[in-house]
Amino acid sequence: MxxxxxxxxxxxxxxxxxxxxxxxxxxxxxxxxxxDRYGTTCARVGCMPSKLLIAAADAAQAVREAHRFGVLAEPPRIDGRAVMARVRSERDRFVGFVQDTVHGWPESTRLLxxxxxxxxxxxxxxxxxxxxxxxxxxxxxxPRIPPGWRERLGDRLLINDDVFDWTDLPASIAVVGAGVIGLELAIALHRLGVRVRLFARSARVGPLTDPALQTLAQRLFADELPMTLNAAAPEPVLDGGQVLMGGERFDALLCTAGRxxxxxxxxxxxxxxxxxxxxxxxxxxxxxxxxxxxxxxxxxxx
The missing domain is CATH 3.50.50.60 (FAD/NAD(P)-binding domain)
Known part of the structure; x- marks a missing residue:
């Protein structure tokens, strides 16, 4: 036919x-x-669920910085399961809106x-x-995955798609890649109490090309987030169920090294x-x- x-x-x-x-x-x-299934990358595993995670991280950070405004508060206690339950629930709601839109179009013009x-x-x-x-x-x-990493690390190698299906936050994670995705997930997880180190081959963070802005961005991120920049990323290995990279052990490695x-x-x-x-x-x-x-x-x- x-x-x-x-x-x-x-x-x-x-x-x-x-x-x-x-x-x-x-x-x-x-x-x-x-x-595959209807529902955009943005809604399912991209900008929408990432902003939900960032919102939780910002809320935690606001509590930490409340003293600057004369508001005294106990350090925040992060309920990782509750954080991720909200991320998943709202993510599914956003995806549902997209699916409703597509299903509202004539069935004769859609083909799976x-x-x-x-x-x-x-x-x-x-x-x-x-x-x-x-x-x-x-x-x-x-996501672009370096050769051999998938075979070497197995399910300890994650991409951003995996993050938004978590049922809890990990204790630690290595993030490889200092682009927009890597930066926003690394800083969000760090603010939610996850031990994070960001690795990047480039000396730059993000897409900023203006030298003054790039210098400022590097300083602001480095003030808060442990980073190893401008160095060939050490080859990760799986050791005792953990990822060993750059002399540190992590529960997993999140690869955000381009697409x-x-x-x-x-x-x-x-x-x-x-x-x-x-x-x-x-x-x-x-x-x-x-x-x-x-x-x-x-x-x-x-």
Missing amino acids: TLAWDVAIIGAGTAGMAAYRAARAHTDRVLLIES GRARFLDANTLEVDGQRVEARAVVVATGSR QPNLDGLGLEALALPRDPDGHALIDRHTGQWGGGPLFVAGDAT
């Missing part, structure tokens, strides 16, 4: 949903394809299954052929599309068009 559409969108995350809305403003012949390109205008989705005048690849991204686009497994190799040396799609930065044909890339997949 062949389904013919004006626009087919692979991925029902934030970018895919935005593409669906934009395309539907011009044509009803829009198909949204999702291989894994898409693979047969040619630039034709997809196969779990045995069904889908033909489209244009295809938007909005498959998102995933890579989810472009594999789509059959794109046969289309000879331009990519940079790291495998990222070389797209028109104004239109998102990839290779001058009917393909477009949106969101984190870029």
Whole structure:
């Protein structure tokens, strides 16, 4: 069976949903394809649940700093189970809002299954052929894991997706990567009483490029958070059920060392599309068009 559409969108995350809305403003012949479950990365494992964790950390920090305002309070006692129960509950509520939105769209314009390109205008989705005048690849991204770490550390190696399913806070954790995700999770966990050390190969923290701001940011983070910057990250090893890294022992290692686009497994190799040396799609930065044909890339997949 062949389904013919004006626009087919692979991925029902934030970018895919935005593409669906934009395309539907011009044509009803829009198909949204999702291989897993509805609910965006932002709502499920990204910016929304991370802000819930940060809110708990900020509340604890406010108690610690209350004396500056003449308010005397006992040091905060952190109930890790209660913190994570609230994070999970609110996260699930946010995901529910996204799912309600998608389920409110016509069922005939939604297809669950894994898409693979047969040619630039034709997809196969779990045995069904889908033909489209244009295809938007909005498959998102995933954490970049250094080679061998998964095999070496097993379930002691975590990514940000794992954090928001915790039922309790760990006693200690090593965080690798000083980008936005690593910084916000490291400082939040530290303020919630977790022993944290942040490791980063770069001398910089976050995306700040202004030298004065970068210097200030490093000082502010270093005043509160133990960090090892500007050094090749020591190879972690599993020893006695704990992660040994940089001479310290941790319950787990949280890897936040960058992300890579989810472009594999789509059959794109046969289309000879331009990519940079790291495998990222070389797209028109104004239109998102990839290779001058009917393909477009949106969101984190870029």
